[in-house]
Amino acid sequence: QSALTQPASASGSPGQSITVSCTGTYSDVGAYNRVTWYQVYPGKAPKLLIYDVDNRPAGISIRFSGSKSANTASLTISGLQTEDEADYFCNSYTTSNTYVFGTGTHVTVL
Amino acid sequence: QVQLQESGPGLVKPSGTLSLTCDVSGESFLGDQWWSWVRRPPGKGLEWIAEIHHGGTAHYNPTLRTRVTMSVDRANKQVSLSLFSVTAADTALYYCAKHRAFSFEVWGQGTMVTVSS
Numbered sequence: 001q002s003a004l005t006q007p008a009s010a011s012g013s014p015g016q017s018i019t020v021s022c023t024g025t026y027s028d029v030g031a032y033n034r035v036t037w038y039q040v041y042p043g044k045a046p047k048l049l050i051y052d053v054d055n056r057p058a059g060i061s062i063r064f065s066g067s068k069s070a071n072t073a074s075l076t077i078s079g080l081q082t083e084d085e086a087d088y089f090c091n092s093y094t095t096s097n098t099y100v101f102g103t104g105t106h107v108t109v110l
Numbered sequence: 111q112v113q114l115q116e117s118g119p120g121l122v123k124p125s126g127t128l129s130l131t132c133d134v135s136g137e138s139f140l141g142d143q144w145w146s147w148v149r150r151p152p153g154k155g156l157e158w159i160a161e162i163h164h165g166g167t168a169h170y171n172p173t174l175r176t177r178v179t180m181s182v183d184r185a186n187k188q189v190s191l192s193l194f195s196v197t198a199a200d201t202a203l204y205y206c207a208k209h210r211a212f213s214f215e216v217w218g219q220g221t222m223v224t225v226s227s
Contacts, residue, residue, distance in 0.1 A: 001172055001173070003155065034212040036212070045218065045220060046207075046217055047217075051211070089155060093212045097169045098169055098172065101157060101158055104156065
């Protein structure tokens with residue numbers, strides 16, 4: 001299975017909004033509403049930000065939101081803050097009963 | 111609150127077997143529960159390796175399927191991973207994770223494994 005495609009990097013100034021895309025196929029992103037997003041700081045455990053495309057777990061800031069259209073999912077970070085500087089990965093369940101991660105996006109706060 | 115703690119050898123020789131254990135605490139380890147292993151090679155992205163249900167059903171990443179086995183020990187509340195015929199490409203930070211439906215809700219801190227002679 002091929003990794004989902006994400007831009008290698010994204011950036012924005014504090015207070016701005018940025019959107020990170022995650023493109024897959026009809027066998028993964030397009031098949032189900034089972035897309036998740038994770039925030040990863042270097043050497044740390046990933047943190048679940050979004051599940052089932054657009055749901056936030058308890059304790060996750062409303063600044064993080066998710067959406068999906070066809071085979072592409074998106075993560076939007078609103079009101080960018082310095083602590084948002086991290087790596088972000090999407091993930092999708094697939095029609096083969098497996099999971100596939102995105103290539104990852106490094107977000108820089110300018 | 112469930113906590114996960116991975117443990118492993120740290121260093122494995124090429125062509126050898128990498129064996130990792132994930133200890134689960136703060137959870138009854140019963141019910142309709144799935145667990146996964148995920149890894150991150152240095153400077154690269156996350157890669158899903160495998161998942162297992164507490165009842166024993168497992169699914170594997172197709173690219174690793176011929177070299178990996180995942181198991182669950184309900185009595186000791188452990189989830190284990192074995193990766194065979196390792197190469198330098200298997201050098202990574204290995205995480206175990208507890209599912210919530212189709213998401214990886216809780217993660218361990220990870221254990222670093224280096225494949226080198």
